[in-house]
Amino acid sequence: MTPKTEAELSEAIAAAQGPLAIRGGGTRAFAQAEGETLSTAGLAGITLHEPGALTLVAAAGTPLADIEAALEAEGQRLAFEPPDLRGLLGREGVSTIGGVVAANASGPRRIQAGACRDFLLGVRFVDGSGTIVKNGGRVMKNVTGYDLVKLMAGSHGTLGVLSEVSLKVLPKPEATAVLLIEGLGDDQAVAAMSAALGSPYDVTGAAHTQKGVDGAPVTMIRVEGFTPSVAYRAQALKEKLARFGDIAIEDDPEKTAAGWAWVRDVSQHVGQPGDVWRISVKPSDGPEVARRLPGAEVLYDWGGGLLWARVPEGSDVRGLLGDLPGHATRVRGGDAGIATFHPEPAPVAALSQGLRARFDPRGILNPGIMG
Secondary structure (H helix, E strand, C coil), rough: CCCCCHHHHHHHHHHCCCCCCECCCCCCCCCCCCCEEEECCCCCCCEEEEEHHCCCCCCCCHHHHHHHHHHHHHHHEECCCCCCCCCCCCCCCCEHHHHHHCCCCCCCCHHHHHCCHEEEEEEEEECCCEEEEECCCCCCCCCHHHHHHHCCCCCCCCEEEEEEEEECCEEECCEEEEEEECCCCCHHHHHHHHHCCCCCCCCEEEEEEEECCCCEEEEEEEEEHHHHHHHHHHEEEEEHHHHHHHHHEECCCCHHHHHHHHCCCCHHHHHCCCCEEECCCHHHHHHHHCCCCCCEEEEEEEECCCCEEEECCCHHHHHHHHHCCCEEEEEECCCCCCCCCCCHHHHHHHHCCCCCHHHHHCCCCCCCCCC
């Protein structure tokens, strides 16, 4: 089913006799629900863009590329830097803004700007009974329903099917500079990233790979803004981090954009064998996580708080992490009896079940996803 209007979407859900597998562009789902496919691709189009108010409203099935092109024309961007995981997951299709919101997809800039949910102003969606729900607003001053707006981000279509989203957008920076430190071990890299993020120089990206494009470890630290400010902060950071070794500064726009797209889209693991896990931990625990994963190759993001680990097929990463606090999501890999999403603690699971019972009393929206 591919409804063309919100009313048709409501009718389709209300009339459903069994489970529905909600599909946006099909580009970033880590697990596939069983049931009849319900696509939001027919709900497309930017309905409002007010550059001066930093506000954009679009139907959920609007291609992300269309959103980014419209913003680019006005010198703006989605500050949360949504990743393109088609290469990593071996998927084709077109990423949609509704899919981005449903997955709360957020890239390297999250450590400074915040996540997708932090830029949501309002949503419209259809719940499991076919009821159309509007929450939040179309402008930044309207914060009505704040909690429910945030709740829909990252719900993976289990509470309702998004039909429209309202987003705060930001101006693009005038300049970007990236500090590059080669050859650091994981512990040193996390220390360097922590020092950079703890500085007053407004770092907008901090990543480390054990195996860069040339096969050697490299640590990347990004600053953005007005050209004179970027030049000053990059040099100040270079002096502050001098104890970690030789540091190069790259400020070519094409090279810096390509480098961070490589991190954002987890290109290190594209086309490589093995399962891929997304692991969130305290940054200081990141190197220990890597040591507990035999045969793993790791890309660190968010200053070491997010690890993209490629491990041998069938590896039970959660079992290997043991008592380390955090959570791990199996992003790519065979079933092997391992749950995709990290099991929730009992109190959280009870809350989640209560929310599903409220928004999807028949249990038809993406059943089996997220537990």
